[in-house]
Amino acid sequence: VxxxxxxxxxxxxxxxxxxxxETELHYYAQDVFAQGEALAAVIRPSxxxxxxxxxxxxxEAKVDVLVRGGGLSYTxxxxxxxxxxxxxxxxxxxxxxxxxxxxxxxxxxxxxxxxALAKALAPYKLRTPFFGPLSGLRxxxxxxxxxxxxxxGSAQHGSVADSVLAMEVLTVDGECLRTxxxxxxxxxxxxxxxxxxxxxxxDAGCLGIKTRVSLKLIPEPAECAYFSLECADCxxxxxxxxxxxxxxxxxxxxAFDPVxxxxxxxxxxxxxxxKTLGQVVMKxxxxxxxxxxxxxxNFVDVNKYSVxxxxxxxxxxxxxxxxxxxxxxxxxxxxEIDGAIxxxxxxxxxxxxxxxxxxxxxxxxxxxxxxxxxxxxxAHHALQAFxxxxxxxxxxxxxxxxxxxxxxxxxxxxxxxVFYWPDARGAFHERELDSVVLxxxxxxxxxxxxxxxxxxxxxxxxxxxxxxxxxxxxxxKFYPYREGRNPAALALFDAIKKQLDPxxxxxxxxxx
Ligand SMILES: Cc1cc2nc3c(=O)[nH]c(=O)nc-3n(C[C@H](O)[C@H](O)[C@H](O)COP(=O)(O)OP(=O)(O)OC[C@H]3O[C@@H](n4cnc5c(N)ncnc54)[C@H](O)[C@@H]3O)c2cc1C
Numbered sequence: 001v002x003x004x005x006x007x008x009x010x011x012x013x014x015x016x017x018x019x020x021x022e023t024e025l026h027y028y029a030q031d032v033f034a035q036g037e038a039l040a041a042v043i044r045p046s047x048x049x050x051x052x053x054x055x056x057x058x059x060e061a062k063v064d065v066l067v068r069g070g071g072l073s074y075t076x077x078x079x080x081x082x083x084x085x086x087x088x089x090x091x092x093x094x095x096x097x098x099x100x101x102x103x104x105x106x107x108x109x110x111x112x113x114x115x116a117l118a119k120a121l122a123p124y125k126l127r128t129p130f131f132g133p134l135s136g137l138r139x140x141x142x143x144x145x146x147x148x149x150x151x152x153g154s155a156q157h158g159s160v161a162d163s164v165l166a167m168e169v170l171t172v173d174g175e176c177l178r179t180x181x182x183x184x185x186x187x188x189x190x191x192x193x194x195x196x197x198x199x200x201x202x203d204a205g206c207l208g209i210k211t212r213v214s215l216k217l218i219p220e221p222a223e224c225a226y227f228s229l230e231c232a233d234c235x236x237x238x239x240x241x242x243x244x245x246x247x248x249x250x251x252x253x254x255a256f257d258p259v260x261x262x263x264x265x266x267x268x269x270x271x272x273x274x275k276t277l278g279q280v281v282m283k284x285x286x287x288x289x290x291x292x293x294x295x296x297x298n299f300v301d302v303n304k305y306s307v308x309x310x311x312x313x314x315x316x317x318x319x320x321x322x323x324x325x326x327x328x329x330x331x332x333x334x335x336e337i338d339g340a341i342x343x344x345x346x347x348x349x350x351x352x353x354x355x356x357x358x359x360x361x362x363x364x365x366x367x368x369x370x371x372x373x374x375x376x377x378x379a380h381h382a383l384q385a386f387x388x389x390x391x392x393x394x395x396x397x398x399x400x401x402x403x404x405x406x407x408x409x410x411x412x413x414x415x416x417x418v419f420y421w422p423d424a425r426g427a428f429h430e431r432e433l434d435s436v437v438l439x440x441x442x443x444x445x446x447x448x449x450x451x452x453x454x455x456x457x458x459x460x461x462x463x464x465x466x467x468x469x470x471x472x473x474x475x476x477k478f479y480p481y482r483e484g485r486n487p488a489a490l491a492l493f494d495a496i497k498k499q500l501d502p503x504x505x506x507x508x509x510x511x512x
Pocket of ligand 1: 066069074110135140141147150151152209354355507
């Protein structure tokens with residue numbers, strides 16, 4: 001970036017809005033997993049007007065532009081493939097949360113986090129149907145929409161794509177466009193003719209910069225219950241998760257394999273337990289808190305699979321009915337255990353992202369695919385076979401593999417292998433983990449060969465999942481978008497990209 005552009009950006013954004021210091025740029029050039037090419041600068045606009053003006057300056061300077069929300073992704077989404085790009089940090093665009101309670105929608109700045117949104121909606125006893133990823137303490141609404149995202153509320157209400165109504169997007173040249181009913185009026189409705197909101201969902205920030213978003217609102221459920229099931233094997237877990245998902249009984253519905261359970265239990269240090277317990281006591285009354293304390297951490301057998309869900313209803317009778325249905329379906333597949341895991345998760349859905357390092361300070365990265373329920377078992381077996389064939393490399397580099405499984409609506413079975421391996425932390429980890437937790441974790445020496453082996457396992461696992469028809473969220477620059485795509489659909493996508501970003505300056509390399 002030329003000196004003149006820097007000076008102009010500095011004048012526009014002030015000292016806090018323009019970052020050029022080496023250490024800071026180094027941090028911004030990393031995500032949870034990877035290191036990108038060097039950035040020329042990071043800008044932090046604090047309003048849409050500032051952002052639009054900055055985009056004009058960057059257009060004149062002809063530089064590549066990348067966008068970052070909370071930064072909590074691991075698929076190179078906001079990392080540069082070539083040195084010299086400018087990264088826009090959207091976190092200061094977080095002023096507006098405009099609740100239209102009577103019309104059941106909320107307009108929110110793209111830089112607002114899911115935790116901040118939930119807090120703002122609480123007094124209205126309203127929430128968005130999908131109400132955030134587990135990274136929602138830091139992850140933003142704009143980031144989730146640009147990646148596709150699922151977890152809180154997803155078994156019932158699907159992914160973030162199913163909760164959005166309309167968007168306001170700036171093109172890389174600074175032009176403002178709107179979607180849904182926002183094209184001609186208030187953003188209360190999504191569909192009138194072709195769905196332009198959908199074009200920008202999961203675009204990895206390569207079609208435009210989301211500035212404001214309108215999301216659906218629903219009443220907070222009056223009643224909530226929790227249910228957990230222990231399963232002897234993987235097939236029973238898949239059977240239970242499918243039956244529960246397809247009958248639309250849970251709000252969140254997820255499962256762990258034994259390795260992930262072991263990791264979670266290792267992580268549940270005395271400090272974390274005390275903190276969580278405090279929250280449970282505060283929110284749900286002393287009795288629930290004490291119950292958790294007495295049960296301690298031994299409520300799940302670490303050698304078994306476990307399924308967890310939260311259930312919601314408008315009244316106690318409705319909840320009882322749902323819970324009866326859940327038991328009727330689930331108990332064919334395993335044994336009921338205390339629902340402490342889904343209960344704790346609901347009590348404290350947004351915690352610091354301490355799990356980006358393993359319980360022994362090892363590195364962490366997941367990979368995933370969403371398959372049809374009928375394909376889940378075959379996809380899982382194929383993954384197990386693939387990992388078994390890589391057992392030598394895993395042993396050599398001490399790579400451990402666990403699994404998380406999540407229901408996304410009634411159609412999606414998300415399978416997420418998670419890798420752990422001893423390796424050095426990056427600047428990203430040093431900054432993002434809670435400092436108390438970080439101080440207690442052992443450090444590891446750099447292990448570039450192990451990192452390479454994990455890259456190969458990740459890539460291979462994604463291929464195995466795709467061979468079972470899988471879709472992916474979080475495409476970024478890791479999951480292939482173009483591969484095997486219908487040529488006419490691809491030509492349409494290319495034409496849209498060309499229209500919105502004729503010089504290909506916005507997030508080059510994304511959706512490859
Ligand atoms: C501990 C942990 C837990 C997680 N849990 C979940 C989970 O439960 N469910 C889930 O789906 N994912 C989860 N994730 C993955 C990830 O955090 C989420 O996908 C999250 O939505 C990313 O949001 P972000 O604001 O951090 O986006 P970033 O990482 O900053 O960016 C993601 C992508 O979006 C683009 N982008 C960001 N903001 C904008 C914008 N305003 N306009 C245009 N493009 C933009 C970026 O260019 C990038 O390509 C988790 C990750 C971690 C580390």
